[in-house]
Amino acid sequence: MVGTLVGLGAGIGLAHLTVGHTAWVLVVIVTSMSLGFYLVNVSYACMIFFVTIMVSQLYSVLHEFSAGLLLLRLEETALGAAIGIAVAYFILPTSTRDTVESARRAYFRALADLLDRAAPTGADGTGLDALARSLDHRLQQLTLVARPLTRPMTWGVNSRLVRHRLTLYAATTRQARALVRSGFPVPPELTDACTALSRVATALAEVTPRPDHPVPGVTQALTTAGTTLLTHRPHCPGTPLPPVTQPLVHLRQLLTELAMLPPAPVPPLPAGRPTISPR
Known part of the structure; x- marks a missing residue:
């Protein structure tokens, strides 16, 4: 309504300026x-x-321009807005929060599918690129539908927290991409860590995490992943890490925060190797 009302004022002014000047009308x-x-x-x-x-401008070119016709457009816009609001509230009452929750669940299901495919010993990575693209698509959907909740002073929403969690989702997607690029097969000793992280993603897809109500099974799965990564890290300085280790470590850190759990201990990596910041 505001866009139409302000546009009418600007449209009337420009129509009077461009009348009889076809080139300016086209511009x-x-x-x-x-x-x-x-x-x-x-x-x-x-x-x-x-x-x-x-x-x-089109009305002006067609010689149909009049204030009454533009007022009719404003009335039609108001009627359409009223119908849209009525449908949203009484016929299809799906709130922005419900839409975001649906997109969040779809994102974690896509992440679980990718980790499931990467987990089995001897996996050759077949189809992982497609699953990574699907995860990117789910992230884009989640970012799009959550955009209204990121605006400051949104009623009943901590917009700063929403923006922070979207940053975590983006970092998780980057680390999943890094896992795909790290090469296959996944070392047998790290398969349990990948499987445990897949269970975490599946659990988060089924239940909305809350600080005072941890998602069942998530803490145990994260502990399993951390223990596996800690147990199988190289003990000799200078021994190279398997390429999948760092993405798995960072995925565990990110999923811990997305599950709204206290920060979990991170398996230390051998000295001299650079780490990748999950943010």
Whole structure:
């Protein structure tokens, strides 16, 4: 409504300036369409603002331009907004939080699928690239639907916490990608760690974690992964780590935080090897 109302004022003013100048009309139309589609991801109101300017120019070219016709557009927009609100509240009452929760569960299911495929001894990595792309897609969906909750002063939402958790999801996706790029097969001694992290992702997909209500089975699975990584680390200085070790260590750290658990001890890596920050 705001985008349409402000766009009407700008559209009327520009229509009077460009009347009889076809070249300028075309410039305004093309510019409005370009800016409208460019800004749609920033603000839907901005897109409607520029679309309304474009429509005003088209009415002018068709010699149908009038304040009454533009007022009718405002009334139609108001009617459409009212119908949309009524449908959202009474017919399909799915809140933003419900949509984010659905996207969150889908993300963890995709992560569990990737870890399951990577876990078995002797895995050759077949299909892992497709699973990694699927995880990227799930991350994009989660980021998109959670965007309204990241705005400051959103009622009933800690927007700072939402932004922080989206950062954790992005870091988790990067480490899953690093796991895929690390090569196969996964060493048999680290298979249990990969399987345990897959169980963590599956559990997080089924239950929403809360600080005062840990997800059942997650703590034990994270302990199993940590014990496996700690037990099978090289004891001799200078011994190279298996390429999958660092992604698994960082995935364990990130999943611990996403499960809203206290920070868990991290298996120390041999001295002299660089670490990858999960953030």
